[in-house]
Structures are given as structure tokens and as C-alpha cells.
Amino acid sequence: MTKHVQEERIRHLNDKDVREGDYVLYWMQEAQRAEYNHALEYAVQRANELEQSLLVVFGLTDGYPEANLRHYTFLLEGLRDVEEALKERKIEFVVRSGSPEEVALDLGKDASLIVCDMSYLRLQKDWREKVAEGADCAVVQVETEVVVPVELASDKQEHAARTLRPKISEYLDDFLVELQPTAIDKQSLNIEADGLDLSKIEKILEDMDLDGSVEPLSHLYKGGTNEAKEILEDFLNNRFDDYVENRNQPQTNDVSHMSKYLHYGHISPVYVALRIREAGKGRENVDSYIEELIVRRELSINFCHYTPDYDSFSCLPDWAKKTLKEHKDDEREYVYTREQLEDAATHDEYWNAAMKEMRHTGYMHNYMRMYWGKKILEWSNTPEYAYSTTLYLNNKYFLDGRDPNSYANVSWVFGQHDRGWKEREVYGKVRYMSAGGLERKAKPKQYVEKVERLVEEGRAEAL
Numbered sequence: 001m002t003k004h005v006q007e008e009r010i011r012h013l014n015d016k017d018v019r020e021g022d023y024v025l026y027w028m029q030e031a032q033r034a035e036y037n038h039a040l041e042y043a044v045q046r047a048n049e050l051e052q053s054l055l056v057v058f059g060l061t062d063g064y065p066e067a068n069l070r071h072y073t074f075l076l077e078g079l080r081d082v083e084e085a086l087k088e089r090k091i092e093f094v095v096r097s098g099s100p101e102e103v104a105l106d107l108g109k110d111a112s113l114i115v116c117d118m119s120y121l122r123l124q125k126d127w128r129e130k131v132a133e134g135a136d137c138a139v140v141q142v143e144t145e146v147v148v149p150v151e152l153a154s155d156k157q158e159h160a161a162r163t164l165r166p167k168i169s170e171y172l173d174d175f176l177v178e179l180q181p182t183a184i185d186k187q188s189l190n191i192e193a194d195g196l197d198l199s200k201i202e203k204i205l206e207d208m209d210l211d212g213s214v215e216p217l218s219h220l221y222k223g224g225t226n227e228a229k230e231i232l233e234d235f236l237n238n239r240f241d242d243y244v245e246n247r248n249q250p251q252t253n254d255v256s257h258m259s260k261y262l263h264y265g266h267i268s269p270v271y272v273a274l275r276i277r278e279a280g281k282g283r284e285n286v287d288s289y290i291e292e293l294i295v296r297r298e299l300s301i302n303f304c305h306y307t308p309d310y311d312s313f314s315c316l317p318d319w320a321k322k323t324l325k326e327h328k329d330d331e332r333e334y335v336y337t338r339e340q341l342e343d344a345a346t347h348d349e350y351w352n353a354a355m356k357e358m359r360h361t362g363y364m365h366n367y368m369r370m371y372w373g374k375k376i377l378e379w380s381n382t383p384e385y386a387y388s389t390t391l392y393l394n395n396k397y398f399l400d401g402r403d404p405n406s407y408a409n410v411s412w413v414f415g416q417h418d419r420g421w422k423e424r425e426v427y428g429k430v431r432y433m434s435a436g437g438l439e440r441k442a443k444p445k446q447y448v449e450k451v452e453r454l455v456e457e458g459r460a461e462a463l
């Protein structure tokens, strides 16, 4: 066990000094958890050094692009866990309405030092820049949402998992290590800082200006570190044994359901990876899970970090853009509107089941996500429109939507991180998937039955 936060995770965002303030402020935004959070532990350690208390703040904006009632409910449930856990550590936690950078700057006026966590998406990077510029004290960012810090692993956009894998492996032993909490010397529960009452989540949601058309899923998955750990343990005890065998079998449930918790920072990738290794469920299962959790997930992070237009068609590799444009005018057997897709009203029962799973449970098995995306490309009038439709549906319904994984994987549907395949209509050289292939490799009819059962019974399958 170590309390040490590796230097490579730490970055000074401005050249201002630590000054005489009332407290150290940890502006929590991406890593919404009170354990295995390198930014939090770093902030505690700095507060102890400065003989000050630590205040933790979260800025709650209702203006986050594409976030709706489903997402905010999950997020607030997670913040409730943070509040409880920080209280036990004698650290005051405040959630304030407002644009996060403004909330951070406001509470930062009385801080000697501001610590923040790191994000890889445009708007979030912009917030951090504004805080670094606007604050009168030092602002230090600590990277905690990855196992290996993104810029250490690579200084450029990687072509594919195969090019990133060896770079990640090189640093794994240094960064895949436990993180012990540091006790705070000076408690802060006596600081009076107005914030939202997290025991009244419904009231907070009512007061926000949100798209309420996508129902919350608390009855299926609750947000928060406690729930995340419970689901992880259930996976390790009951389903992990069959991970390799069933990872691509959407009719089964031998997956971890960690992506939504990772997206909100409710659980740390370092913690999940360590528990996976410890569980001792066979080398193949461990290696395969680590490949997904670390290599694939961090490839998505690498992609967003180094690709300014990560959310548009223009980000595709040249060969993919060229071949899709060459086939733009090919006749399509089926063309569906966005509404028809959203209503799961296509001719394809497998695809419709996938869309229903997404709408009703906020989740879809990875293998079906691949098929689902490929068919949107096939059934849209242009590849550009297909791209924006896929991203729109992905981010609207998935609990894990609006994540680096969302952008990289939607882009994968259109050729990103892949190579050219045999040329065909509509897809050009971009990889194709068919219902026949699905039937050969998995049991999609059983998948359809599974989704019908889940929707009818209003259930999810994680626990």
C-alpha cells in the first residue's frame, strides 16, 4: 500500500504561488469518488503540509451538452456517496449550482491552493484553463481517471490498440498500484459553505432545467461508489469465470457493467484492475479484462486527448473518409430516419432489440453496440448523417454516454483504430457486420428474448 501520488500524474496549470488562504480547495469534477482518487489524496497531503483544512467542491451545471435527467440522477446519487465518505474523513463537501469553473473560482477566492482532477474532453479542458487563468493562487491538476497518465503513455494520437499496448505495458508496474488514504490533520466540517442538500435529489433535479424525456434508471442501476463496488464483487464472484468465453455473447451477462461507474468517476480504473488481478479467476480472463479496461479504454482517452474534432466525421482517418465518400451515393436497401431508429422500428429484430436495451436499461452489450453502430451507417442516407445519429443516440440513452469511450467507439464504427477490409457497397473499405455473422458467432435470438424479458419485467441484469 502506498500513499504516494506519482509525479507524472501532477501538473501545475499556472505559475502562480500558493498563498495565505483559509483552506486548500479540491475542485472535484471528473473523479466523483472519495477513494482511490489521486487528486483527493494529493489535496489532503498538501493541506496537511500547509497546516490547513481541505474543502471539496463540485459545480453542478444543468447546461452540460447532451446530459439529461437519466444522467443527472445517476450523477447526484454518486455525489451522495462522496458526501458520506468525505464526512467520515472529516472533510467538508459542497455541491453548488453553477458553471463548474465559476463555482471553483468563487470558492477559490479564499483558497491557498486549488487542486483539480483531469479530463480529456473539450469543454472540461476549457473549464480548467479558465480556473488556472482566473485564480489568484496556484492551480494543480492531478490525473486519476487512467492507470497510465495519457501523455506519459504516448505523445501523439495512436493508430490502434496494437501501437498503444506496448507503451502502456511499459509503465503498468509503476502505476497499477494501490493508493492508501491519507488522514487529514485539520478537519473542515466546521467550514460554512452553502451548498445543495444532497438528501433531496429529487428537489435538486426539479429545480434544474433538464431534458426530462429520458427516464432515470435508479430502479436498475444506482449511481455511486457503493453500488459500483457491489456490482464489481458480484461480477467477480459469479460471472468473471466466463469472461473470455462470453465476452462476445450478448445473450449472456458475463460482463462487469463498470463502464457507467467509470464514466462518472464513481470507481477508479486502478481499483478495478487490482481487484480483477486479485480475484484469481484464471490468466485468460484477467488478461482479457485488463486489455479492455486499460488498453482499449485508454486508447479512447488517447484519442480524445489528441484529436480536437473527436466528435465529428472529420476526425476519421483519411482512408476511411475517402472510401465512405466514394460510396456516398450507393443505393441503400433500407434508409431510416433518426426517429424510426430511436423507436426501434426497423425490419431487423436484432437491431431493434439492441435499441430497446439501450433505451430501457441505459446499457447495451459491447458486441451488439458494434452491430448497432454498423447498421446505422448502412441504413442512413449519408455517412456524415449516420455519424451524427450514432453519437446522438449513444449519448442520449447510455448511462456511460458522453465518455471518451463513446467518441472513440462511435468513430470505430466508421473506421477509426481499424484497417481497410474488402470493398463493398455503402461501407466501402470500412469493416462490415451482418445479421448472418451475428448468428454464426453468437445467439442473437436468445438476445432478443433476453431484452424482451428485461423490458417487460422492468429489470436490469447487472445484479
Ligand SMILES: Cc1cc2nc3c(=O)[nH]c(=O)nc-3n(C[C@H](O)[C@H](O)[C@H](O)COP(=O)(O)OP(=O)(O)OC[C@H]3O[C@@H](n4cnc5c(N)ncnc54)[C@H](O)[C@@H]3O)c2cc1C
Pocket: 247, 255, 256, 257, 258, 259, 260, 262, 263, 289, 292, 293, 294, 296, 297, 300, 364, 365, 366, 367, 369, 370, 373, 394, 398, 400, 401, 402, 403, 405, 406, 407, 409, 410, 413
Ligand atoms: C458503437 C459503440 C459505442 C460505444 N459506446 C460506449 C460509450 O458510450 N461509453 C462506454 O463506456 N463504452 C462504449 N463502448 C465500449 C464498450 O461497448 C463498453 O465500454 C462496454 O460494453 C461496457 O460494458 P461493461 O462495463 O460491462 O464492459 P466489460 O466487458 O465488463 O469491460 C470492462 C471495461 O473495459 C472497458 N471496455 C470494454 N470494452 C471496451 C471498448 N470496446 N472500448 C473501450 N473500452 C472498453 C470499459 O471501461 C468497461 O467498463 C461502445 C462500443 C461501441 C462499439
